[in-house]
Amino acid sequence: MQIETKGSFLNDRLDWNLLRTFLAIVEEHSISRAAERLHLTQPAISQSLRRLEESLGQRLIERRGPRFEITRAGEEVRRIAEEIYGNISRLSSELGELGDSVSGSVRLLSVSGVYLQPYDDFLAGFHRANPRIDLQVEVMRSSEVISTLLQKTATAGLSPSRVPVKKLERRLFMRQRYAIFCGRHHRLFGQPALTTEDLLSENFVSFTGDQIGDNLSPLTIFRDEKGFKGRVVASSSSVHEVRRLIFAGFGIGCLPEHVAQPDVAQQRLQRLPPGEGVADVDIHLLWSRERKYSQAETLFLVSLNQWLEKRERLGQAD
Template structure:
């Protein structure tokens, strides 16, 4: 390989995109196939090849009708380009390994009851990849989440909030619908042919966030719109405690469908009408909009966003 070709390739004025295009041309031995591989037009590929030849002052290919043959200079350029890109790939691998050495602490806020098996597997994979990152998880009411993020006391949150203002960014993390259930110690348990009208006088077990204007207010709206007159006789901010109180027969109540259906499968609860459920209250991933995260936080947040995007894509949403 001539020193002049090497020197020209290493010159900082060389457009590396042209070199990448030439590598594809050389491998495909066809401008049209290179264009298809790169998802650009044939004229664009031809133009890139011409510009590279002009910058290097060498003829890199010899056209023979629709086919092309790589010249001796072209072989030299391809050899050195592959060497350069191989070095870049190795550096990228070293960088990836270095990222796995990141250490620090991540503080995650979550509402109770986020039961998502794929999320459990995500956390397991994250810990394998980044054993130096410690995670502190705090369970909190959705109403308290925005202020905690704005004060930068947490890296991110899994919450039911949507209207969070411009200081917080968010994306859908886990779709979920709430439905009505009763526990096996409730008088309605086991009765068949129930309608919504049969439930109007029943007392309720409620979430403390189930209030007008709060994140669970759609549950309140549902009761009001359908004329439920029973009292709220027990409440908690915890899904586990609401479930426990419902099982004990204090009243009927709303649970995320996946939580309630798991109890139904165990014979501990019964699904109540309406069949379509009560309201969609999705779990959102939230994070501060104008906060520069530390290395561990940045890695965790990046992986969480990628996981949420992939999970939704698998569901076709």
């Protein structure tokens, strides 16, 4: 199904999670009750509704003081959304009946440094339920993850994706908070009461994707806005190599907090200002909307999406 709006296909840019939120609003007849049901804040629900209306170019709800009425466009969107999620539920049920009879392989791409303990538990449960499905995980740069998925040669990918990519579906997987660190061999290591101004002339260790327009550009924008003058003296696409170079004293650099935490505890790395960190970078689950998937791949994607939806309902998406 394709809906054409203003000369472009809507399904190239629509976040399907917004449909789930809209269904909750309609079914609860209240934004506040929808927020309680989805374990989100009222402003978050209102923002999702606004984003959906902007994507469709239609007003879906007419507010009448504390009450609201669904527009004709809203009724049509509800019908389509119910059909979509009904099909997903039937697909999940059919796949569940197959159980461990499904065999095959899944090729999953990922940027380095993606760590989420509940995800490890999900993989363990999926393997127990589907012991005949093999999983191949390949670590690569974010741009390579996206290009490989567009070539339809992989099942799915875990990667930053600042904007929707045409022909790819995406769903928030986790949020990584980046902060600045220096290593034990750096001259700033051990110095107390440092400020952001103390860092402005320091050289940097960087990710190869840390540049304007790339998926880690929030790190570049932060440095530009704060007036950092040092040059990038070392870089890598691997978070573990960036961490190694920072420890070796090549320069200061940004790392996800969860990656650096063990080294900070062992006094191999020191966290630097600002205390609130540099930026949040969203990691998305990405998959092609045009690729034909095997039973094993479909089962993996449906199971992973169900797990992510459960985390969203419980307010554990970040």
